[in-house]
Amino acid sequence: MYLTKDEERIYDGEYGWAKQVSIRILVKLGDLYGADRLIPIESAHISGVAYRTIGDASIEFLKELANSNAKAAVRATTNPSSIDTMNQLFSCLPRNVIEKQREIINLYETMGIEITLTCTPYYIRRPAFGSHLSWAESSAVIYANSLLNAWTNREGGPSALASALVGKTPNYGLHKPENRRASVLVKVEAPLKSEADYGVLGIYLGEVLGNRIPVISGLRRRDEMCLKQLGAAMATSGMASMFYLDENYVGERSFEEEISVDDKSLKASYERLSSTIEKPDLVLIGCPHSSPEELKIIARYLEGKRVRDDVKLWVCASKYVRRNADEYVRVIETSGGHVICDTCAVVTWLRELGVETLVSNSAKTVHYAPLLSKVGASLSSLEECVKIACGK
Numbered sequence: 001m002y003l004t005k006d007e008e009r010i011y012d013g014e015y016g017w018a019k020q021v022s023i024r025i026l027v028k029l030g031d032l033y034g035a036d037r038l039i040p041i042e043s044a045h046i047s048g049v050a051y052r053t054i055g056d057a058s059i060e061f062l063k064e065l066a067n068s069n070a071k072a073a074v075r076a077t078t079n080p081s082s083i084d085t086m087n088q089l090f091s092c093l094p095r096n097v098i099e100k101q102r103e104i105i106n107l108y109e110t111m112g113i114e115i116t117l118t119c120t121p122y123y124i125r126r127p128a129f130g131s132h133l134s135w136a137e138s139s140a141v142i143y144a145n146s147l148l149n150a151w152t153n154r155e156g157g158p159s160a161l162a163s164a165l166v167g168k169t170p171n172y173g174l175h176k177p178e179n180r181r182a183s184v185l186v187k188v189e190a191p192l193k194s195e196a197d198y199g200v201l202g203i204y205l206g207e208v209l210g211n212r213i214p215v216i217s218g219l220r221r222r223d224e225m226c227l228k229q230l231g232a233a234m235a236t237s238g239m240a241s242m243f244y245l246d247e248n249y250v251g252e253r254s255f256e257e258e259i260s261v262d263d264k265s266l267k268a269s270y271e272r273l274s275s276t277i278e279k280p281d282l283v284l285i286g287c288p289h290s291s292p293e294e295l296k297i298i299a300r301y302l303e304g305k306r307v308r309d310d311v312k313l314w315v316c317a318s319k320y321v322r323r324n325a326d327e328y329v330r331v332i333e334t335s336g337g338h339v340i341c342d343t344c345a346v347v348t349w350l351r352e353l354g355v356e357t358l359v360s361n362s363a364k365t366v367h368y369a370p371l372l373s374k375v376g377a378s379l380s381s382l383e384e385c386v387k388i389a390c391g392k
C-alpha cells in the first residue's frame with residue numbers, strides 16, 4: 001500500500017507509539033483487502049465502549065494509548081456504554097462495574113473523543129453528502145451508506161479508533177464507487193405495515209443477501225423510522241452495509257439475482273425471531289437510539305396514559321436528542337416511562353436489572369437480547385409496545 005512521506009514517518013514511530021500502532025493496524029487491514037492508499041475521513045465512530053462487551057483486556061490497551069498521548073485527529077464519537085449513570089435504575093449494579101465503565105469513558109475522553117455514547121451519531125451531526133467515514137456500529141454504517149450517502153466500511157472498534165487517531169482509513173470496499181453497485185433486486189410483495197415489519201424484512205434480507213447490495217422495490221412506507229429498522233436488522237442477521245430504495249438507484253440495472261419477498265418468507269423469519277410473551281418485564285423502544293421524531297410519536301401515544309406498575313418502559317436515545325426533545329421526554333416520564341441515555345438493552349446487564357422478558361419494536365434487540373442476556377424477547381410495533389406498557 002502506498003504511504004505518503006508523512007504517513008511513513010507515523011509508521012516509523014516519529015509521531016509516537018499511539019499513532020504508530022494505529023497506522024500499523026490500518027496498513028495491515030488495507031493490505032489484507034487490497035487498498036491502494038489511505039484516504040482522509042470526515043469522522044470516526046467508535047464501538048467498544050460498553051464494559052459488558054469489551055471487558056478488562058481492552059481497558060489495558062486503551063490505557064496504553066491514552067498514556068502515550070493519543071489524540072483524535074478528526075471528529076470522533078462513541079457508541080453506547082453499559083450504564084446510564086444519570087438514571088437511578090442503574091445504581092443497583094455492582095460498584096466495580098460502574099467504576100470500570102467510568103474509567104473506559106474517561107480514557108476515550110482523554111484521547112479527545114466525544115462522549116456521545118449513542119449508536120445514532122447522525123442525529124447529533126449529519127455527515128456531509130459523499131464524505132468518507134470510518135464508522136463502527138453496523139446500524140449506523142448501513143444508515144450512513146444507504147440514507148445519508150456517506151461512505152464507510154463496517155469497521156470494528158479497533159480500526160475505527162485507529163482511524164480516529166490517524167484521521168484516515170484504507171481505501172477499499174465501500175470507499176470505492178465500483179463496490180457500491182447493487183447486484184440484487186428485491187421485490188417486496190408482503191404488505192408491511194409497521195416499523196417492526198420492516199425489521200422482520202431486514203432480518204430475512206440479511207440472511208439471504210450476505211454482504212451483497214440490494215435495490216429494494218415495493219416498500220409502501222419510506223419514513224425514516226421504518227428504513228432505520230430495516231437497515232439495523234439487515235446488518236444484524238448478515239453482513240449488509242448498504243441498500244438502495246428503487247427510486248434512488250441510478251446504477252446499471254443488470255442484477256445477478258431477483259428475490260421476491262412474500263408474507264410466507266417473512267412469517268418464518270418472524271417466528272424464528274420472536275417468542276410469545278404474555279406479560280413482559282420490560283418494554284424497550286429505541287434500538288437504534290430514538291430520533292426526536294420517534295420521541296414525539298411515543299409521547300403522542302402515551303399522552304394521558306399511565307405505564308403499568310409491573311412493567312418498565314425504556315425509551316433509549318442519546319443525551320443530545322433527550323436535551324432537544326424536552327417536551328416529549330416530560331410526557332414519557334410523567335406517564336411512568338424512562339428515557340434512557342448512554343446505553344441500551346443489548347449492552348447493559350438486563351438480568352441484574354430485574355429483566356427476564358422483554359418486548360420491543362426493534363428486530364435487532366429481539367435478536368440479540370436472548371443470545372447475550374438470556375432473556376425472552378418478542379417483537380411488536382411501537383404502537384403495540386406502548387399499549388402493552390400501559391395495559392392496552
Ligand code: F3S
Nearest residue numbers: 119139287288344346
Ligand atoms: Fe444501538 Fe444498542 Fe440497538 S447500540 S443499535 S440500541 S443494540
